Amino acid sequence: MKAVPVLLKHLMKARSKFHERGRDESFDGKLEKLRLELSQIKKVFVRVKKNEEELLDRLAEVDGHLRKLDRKSLYQDTDAICERISDCVHKLLPKDDVDDSSEEEGHKRSEIQRSSRPSSEKHKNQLLLPKQLHTDLHILEVHEQHCLFSLLVFPEGAIIKKKHTIYWWIGEGLLKYSEDKTAEEEGEDVMDKLFQSNVIVPYGNGKCPIVNKFQINPVFRPGLLLRLREKYHSSYAVDVRTYYSPLRGTWLVLEQQKVIVGNGDSLNTRRWIDTIFNVGASYLNFGSNWLDKNMYNLKVLQLGRWQDSPSHHIEVGSEEFLKKLLNQKDLTYISLRGISRISKLPPSIAQLESLQILDLKACHNLETLPNDISSMKSLTHLILSQCYLLESMPKGIQKLTQLQVLKGFLKGNPRKTPYTVSDLATLKNLRQLSIHLGSEVVIKDGEFESLGELPALEHLKISWGVSDTRYSDIKMIFPSSLKKLHLEGFRGQKIPEWLKPSKMPKGCQELKIVGGELRSMNYDEDKYLWGMEIVHLKYLKHLKVDIAKLTGLFPFLKYAEIKQISNHSYLEWSIV
Structure with missing residues (x-):
């Protein structure tokens, strides 16, 4: 079936032309939806073709026996051949379109019946x-x-x-x-x-x-x-629904735009609630006793934004509901991602010793964290990125030895945040780290060289919120484990010493530079070349570069994305 590959090819060409004229995310989303549908049809045709060939092989096997008048083989193999043919037919057609119930001369045979309309909703499904x-x-x-x-x-x-x-x-x-x-x-x-x-x-x-x-x-x-x-069974209430999940227990799913949790009417179940999941609520309110007897063993609190769009709005009537979590000893996961009107996280959160994941990304009103979180020994993921009003980090982060992901570590005014990047060297399990350099940052000598002491670190992001160019070429040492490096708002105009190929770990596969003052990708090294396979260059208004230049600098390049630089509004390139 050549039509679908041809359509896909034309679609990709048209999409590339549209990108050159300026990218429209909404329109591009529609083109992506069309591409997914065409790709799905292409896979269906491939699968049908394969199954068709398998059926023809089985029929050819029968034809060979008949042409040879091979009575013995026909007698011995007929049952197995019929079974294989039946299997092939079932692969080609939906289950209910194959009728095995009819009989002819005392022997069962398969009769393929095509139904124009499904007879029931179940059949339709x-x-x-x-x-x-x-x-x-x-x-x-x-x-x-x-x-x-x-x-x-x-x-x-x-x-x-x-x-x-x-x-x-x-x-x-x-x-x-x-x-x-x-x-x-x-x-x-x-x-x-x-x-x-x-x-x-x-x-x-x-x-x-x-x-x-x-x-x-x-x-x-x-x-x-x-x-x-x-x-599993479902039951519905006024503004929430509960159902027994296949995972562990009962979920409380918040679907209506405005929800009151713990109002005495919304929950109608005798089961323990293990998970609260906000699917569609934008306005969350909590009754004074919202953690009632059904929620003593709460394990997952997913209130925050899961939606792709950062513009999806969620807000709470009051942050007081967080204080009620004090006795939730089994709570392992909290997401408040993107929720407005939370300015302070109560100290009681730090007493949740079973908590593994705390996701506070994009809580734009958040100003204060618990003073000390060293007791949160089970914590593996602490996500604080895009919390722009935070001015300090809590004590005890360096004692969280199970920590694997730390995003949004703030390096700012030493009076407010006396902790240094060097303090993180104790986190030997840390795999992902993002550091934000605040406007009042003071960096000590050798501080960023301690990054080389993190043996498990694979993903590193550093963002500059400071305009001072003296921090454009901080002395850094990267661990050999590093695979992805992301620089945001880099203040330097040229490639710094620590980013030159001779200083980069050989296993680093991805480089992403977003925003900043970079003007050139050139470096003063003749013997070394970058080994990255994936490169993103975005919002660099002073940078002028093209694919030919990039493939020279990155000989192993497999994918490149260029967006809003001096000579390109958008360009996507792949070796495939």
Whole structure:
């Protein structure tokens, strides 16, 4: 079927032309949706072609026996051949379109019947559920199936962030640590498996090999819902709903735009509530006794923004509800991401000794954190990025030895934040670190050289909120484990010493430079070349560069994205 590949080719060319004229995110989203649909059809044709060839092979096998008048082989192999033919037919057609019940001369045979309209809603759902889904679900391990079914909490067509979903899975207890892999790495493996089975599909990554967002494949969603409803029951209330999840217990799902949790009327269940998940509420209010007897063992509190758009608004009537979490000894996950009107996190949060993930990203009103968080020994993920009103870091971060992800570490006025980057050298499990240099930052000699003492560090982001150019060439040493480096608002005009190829770890695969004063990608080294495979250069108004130049500087380059630089509004390039 050549039509679909040709259409895809024309679509990509047209999309590239539209990008050159200026990128429109809304329009580009529609083109991406069309690309996903065409890609899905292409995969269907490939699968049908493969199954058709398999059926023809079986028929050729029968024809060979008949031509040879091979009575013995026909007698011995007929049952097996019929079974293989039946299997091939089932692969080509939906289950209910194959009728095995008719008989002729006392022997059962298969009769293919085509139905013009489904006779029931159940039949309709089964037609929407390809047989391949049954196979794929059997391939998935139990915890992987639970991860998949959990995604059905999101609305149809939702754009879902991969990293945020993995964090949530960790909180639900679906992903476990092992000697070889962290829970987050296990989550990446589950995601890869779901992508390979085509039950979920990438969204908006264009030519980039790195997938950050995804959607549930619309072809499979009805069948997944049907399978879930066969096992688990749902009950609905006024402005929330509860249902028994396949994961562990009962979820309280907030769907209406305005919700009051703990008003005495909204919850109608005798089961323990393990998870509160905000799917659609923009205005959250909490009764004085919102953590009633059904919520003594709360494990997951997902109130914050999961939506792709940062403009999605969520606010709380009061931050007082957070004080009620004091006795939640089993709480492992809190997300307040993007919630407005939270200015202070109460000290009682620091007493949640089971808490593993605390996500406060983009809490734009947040000014104050607990003074000391050293007692949060189980914490593995602390996310403080885009909390622009924070002026200091809490004490005790360097004592959180289980910490794997620390985003938004503020380096500012030493009177308000006396802690240094050197203090983080005790965090030997730290894999992801982002540091923000505030407007009043003071950096000590050798402070950033201590980054080389973090043996597990793979992802590092440094953002400059300071205009002082003296901090454009800080002395840095990177650990050999580093794979991704992200620089934001870099004040230097040329490549600093620590970014030159001779100073970069050989295993570093990705470089991202966003904003700042960089004017040239040249460096004074003839013997060395950068080894990165993925490069992003964005919002660099003084930089002039093209793909030919980049492929010379980065001989192993596989993907490049250039956006809003001196000579390009948008350019995406891939070796594939």
